[in-house]
Amino acid sequence: MEQDKELIKKIQSGDSSAFADLYDRYFEKIYKFIYYKTSHKENAEDLCSQTFTKALEKISDFKFTKTGTFSAWLYRIARNTVIDFYRTSPQQQDIDKTYNLYQEDDMENKISNKQDLDNIKDKLGLLKQEQKEIIVMRVWDELSYKEISEIMGKSEASCKMNFSRGIKQLKNSLISIIIIIALLVS
Amino acid sequence: MNENIKNILEDIYSIDDSLRKHEKDLIKIIKTLLAAKPKAKYDEAFRQELRAELLEKFAELEEKQSKGFLKINFKLMNKLPYAIGGLILGMLVLLPFVSKDNILPGGKQINIGLESEIAKLSSNNAFGKINSDSDASLAARNAATEETVAGFGGGGSMTAYEKSMISSVMPAPMQYSYIYEGEDISLDDELLPVLKKVKGTEAQKSLAKILQNADFENIQMTSFSNSHLRNFQISEEEEYGYTLYVDLHEGMMSIMENWEMWPQPEVMQTLSPNQVPDDQTLLNIANKFLQEKKIDTSQYGQPHIDDNWRMYYDQRLAEGLDYYVPESIGVIYPQMVDGQMVYDEWGNPHGMNVTVNIRYNRVSSVHNISTQKYQSSDYDMETDVNKIIKLAEQGGSYTYYQDENAQNFEIKLGTPTYSYVQIWQHDGRTSNQLFVPALIFPVTEKPDNEYFFKENVVVPLAKDMVEQRLNPPIYPEDQPEILLK
Numbered sequence: 001m002e003q004d005k006e007l008i009k010k011i012q013s014g015d016s017s018a019f020a021d022l023y024d025r026y027f028e029k030i031y032k033f034i035y036y037k038t039s040h041k042e043n044a045e046d047l048c049s050q051t052f053t054k055a056l057e058k059i060s061d062f063k064f065t066k067t068g069t070f071s072a073w074l075y076r077i078a079r080n081t082v083i084d085f086y087r088t089s090p091q092q093q094d095i096d097k098t099y100n101l102y103q104e105d106d107m108e109n110k111i112s113n114k115q116d117l118d119n120i121k122d123k124l125g126l127l128k129q130e131q132k133e134i135i136v137m138r139v140w141d142e143l144s145y146k147e148i149s150e151i152m153g154k155s156e157a158s159c160k161m162n163f164s165r166g167i168k169q170l171k172n173s174l175i176s177i178i179i180i181i182a183l184l185v186s
Numbered sequence: 187m188n189e190n191i192k193n194i195l196e197d198i199y200s201i202d203d204s205l206r207k208h209e210k211d212l213i214k215i216i217k218t219l220l221a222a223k224p225k226a227k228y229d230e231a232f233r234q235e236l237r238a239e240l241l242e243k244f245a246e247l248e249e250k251q252s253k254g255f256l257k258i259n260f261k262l263m264n265k266l267p268y269a270i271g272g273l274i275l276g277m278l279v280l281l282p283f284v285s286k287d288n289i290l291p292g293g294k295q296i297n298i299g300l301e302s303e304i305a306k307l308s309s310n311n312a313f314g315k316i317n318s319d320s321d322a323s324l325a326a327r328n329a330a331t332e333e334t335v336a337g338f339g340g341g342g343s344m345t346a347y348e349k350s351m352i353s354s355v356m357p358a359p360m361q362y363s364y365i366y367e368g369e370d371i372s373l374d375d376e377l378l379p380v381l382k383k384v385k386g387t388e389a390q391k392s393l394a395k396i397l398q399n400a401d402f403e404n405i406q407m408t409s410f411s412n413s414h415l416r417n418f419q420i421s422e423e424e425e426y427g428y429t430l431y432v433d434l435h436e437g438m439m440s441i442m443e444n445w446e447m448w449p450q451p452e453v454m455q456t457l458s459p460n461q462v463p464d465d466q467t468l469l470n471i472a473n474k475f476l477q478e479k480k481i482d483t484s485q486y487g488q489p490h491i492d493d494n495w496r497m498y499y500d501q502r503l504a505e506g507l508d509y510y511v512p513e514s515i516g517v518i519y520p521q522m523v524d525g526q527m528v529y530d531e532w533g534n535p536h537g538m539n540v541t542v543n544i545r546y547n548r549v550s551s552v553h554n555i556s557t558q559k560y561q562s563s564d565y566d567m568e569t570d571v572n573k574i575i576k577l578a579e580q581g582g583s584y585t586y587y588q589d590e591n592a593q594n595f596e597i598k599l600g601t602p603t604y605s606y607v608q609i610w611q612h613d614g615r616t617s618n619q620l621f622v623p624a625l626i627f628p629v630t631e632k633p634d635n636e637y638f639f640k641e642n643v644v645v646p647l648a649k650d651m652v653e654q655r656l657n658p659p660i661y662p663e664d665q666p667e668i669l670l671k
Contacts, residue, residue, distance in 0.1 A: 005306060005308070016241055019241065020237065023237055027237075028228065031226065032226040035224065035228075036223075036224060036226065041229070044226070044228075045229070048236070049236050052240055053243065056244060063303070064304070064306045065304075065525075135219065138197075139194065139219045139220060140220075142190060160197060160200070161201055163197065163201075164198050164205075167205075167212065167215060167216075168205065170215050171205070171211050171212060171215055
């Protein structure tokens with residue numbers, strides 16, 4: 001975070017190499033964050049490009065506050081860009097369903113057949129959108145609850161609670177999941 | 187089990203410890219979720235291409251900004267055309283004497299810092315020990331603020347000098363007991379940012395250079411080195427004209443009536459209370475003036491009318507005494523810093539003050555139009571609730587003055603809100619404006635028949651200030667005159 005502050009200070013005084021450093025620090029994280037929400041390479045690239053362009057245009061106004069970090073600010077831009085994409089592109093699937101839309105060729109080798117995929121889709125489909133989003137940010141993006149709370153505009157306690165409830169719900173459907181595991185290790 | 191899974195499990199248990207018994211199942215779920223993570227591999231060529239595009243755009247934006255003299259001035263004109271109009275007027279007057287190259291050296295913008303900006307400093311306690319000027323002077327007098335001493339002081343014992351003054355001219359003293367009746371509070375933040383207003387602006391140097399290039403007869407202006415324009419004043423020479431005063435160094439502006447151009451009847455009739463417009467009318471007059479002058483109010487909260495005069499008036503009337511209705515009524519626009527309202531040490535909202543002359547129903551002055559550039563540095567905060575409540579029950583200041591002959595009045599305080607208190611701190615040469623996190627305790631009950639104006643009790647949270655106010659330095663009681671100097 002201190003490193004971010006230093007870089008932003010330099011960017012705000014016109015140092016382009018500081019912006020390049022900041023981009024290098026965050027590109028992969030933001031790309032993945034968007035990809036998990038779209039599961040489509042071209043869309044992810046397009047939205048990633050929009051995210052960084054918006055960040056560049058607004059970075060002169062960025063201010064560190066006692067609660068606001070640059071990381072959360074950037075993720076929030078990315079999240080809003082994805083939401084706008086789904087709002088303005090009716091031909092695209094609803095964002096609520098995106099976590100279920102992995103292409104088979106995108107999956108880790110461990111899940112190799114469509115039935116496994118469908119099982120996970122079913123289980124995640126049981127969760128509320130917000131729970132899914134928090135679980136994905138925590139487990140896949142490896143974001144802290146503090147970061148998630150800033151991105152979602154919710155309290156840390158509420159994010160933790162949502163995550164825990166989501167996992168509990170998945171646990172209650174454990175039999176199906178155990179079947180998946182069995183298939184995974186076979 | 188990898189670290190990530192361990193952390194996730196601990197998070198889950200912190201919410202619902204009963205899930206521990208299902209650890210194996212939970213691990214399976216988490217592993218499944220991790221296994222389902224899509225392989226989001228980016229295209230390196232795309233990454234490089236986007237990087238190059240962004241850097242190109244960065245350069246374009248920078249170029250626009252550096253060429254943006256007219257644009258940025260125009261933006262400032264929207265903010266405060268009065269001030270910048272004055273600058274431009276000044277430049278036009280001086281243009282015949284000034285080479286074009288010197289209008290703004292380096293094509294730099296005039297940025298006087300009206301837009302809010304907070305620069306976080308990496309080191310803690312960067313502004314030294316926090317000690318407001320009022321604490322220093324009060325401690326020196328070994329006395330307190332304006333409430334307990336004969337209805338004027340806020341605590342502390344009286345000096346011999348004060349006691350003698352009071353015994354000769356004042357009635358029996360009054361003292362106030364503050365009682366906290368709000369909800370339980372907790373203070374979790376050990377460190378919070380204290381803000382310091384940044385003085386000065388880059389424009390000072392550029393503007394000084396313009397003036398120095400002018401021909402001032404026998405004075406060799408260019409012989410003054412490293413010059414900065416600190417302030418200027420412009421007056422409208424027309425009926426109901428105004429004077430604009432800009433202090434570039436302190437970052438303050440004010441607009442006042444130009445007395446010479448306002449009517450001054452030989453016989454002034456005393457105003458009566460029914461001549462005072464209602465609050466909405468006063469607000470409309472103030473708002474309209476600010477809009478006309480395009481003074482940005484976005485950094486300020488909801489304005490309110492300062493109607494303390496009414497309390498005085500009613501009280502004096504009840505006591506059969508004379509009291510005059512004021513010629514001007516204040517409209518306060520509370521300043522917001524970092525999203526928080528700012529209070530002064532006496533519990534009043536601090537901000538831009540617009541006064542409306544009710545004889546002419548016109549704005550007569552606007553004070554405290556301030557620049558909004560701050561530095562921020564973290565300071566230790568008091569987390570002991572008992573100390574904070576104790577200080578609140580002292581009225582926010584020093585140890586409460588006790589006099590057995592004094593008439594005692596109870597003041598009740600409600601649950602506080604978090605805010606900033608503005609203090610002045612002297613650093614040996616100049617005074618600096620600091621904004622310190624504070625709790626604002628609202629006065630919920632006060633005596634009806636006394637001159638008690640305080641609406642809030644302000645308790646700063648900075649440890650330095652809490653300690654000083656709870657344990658003030660003691661000075662010998664018989665030397666007030668020396669200490670007062």
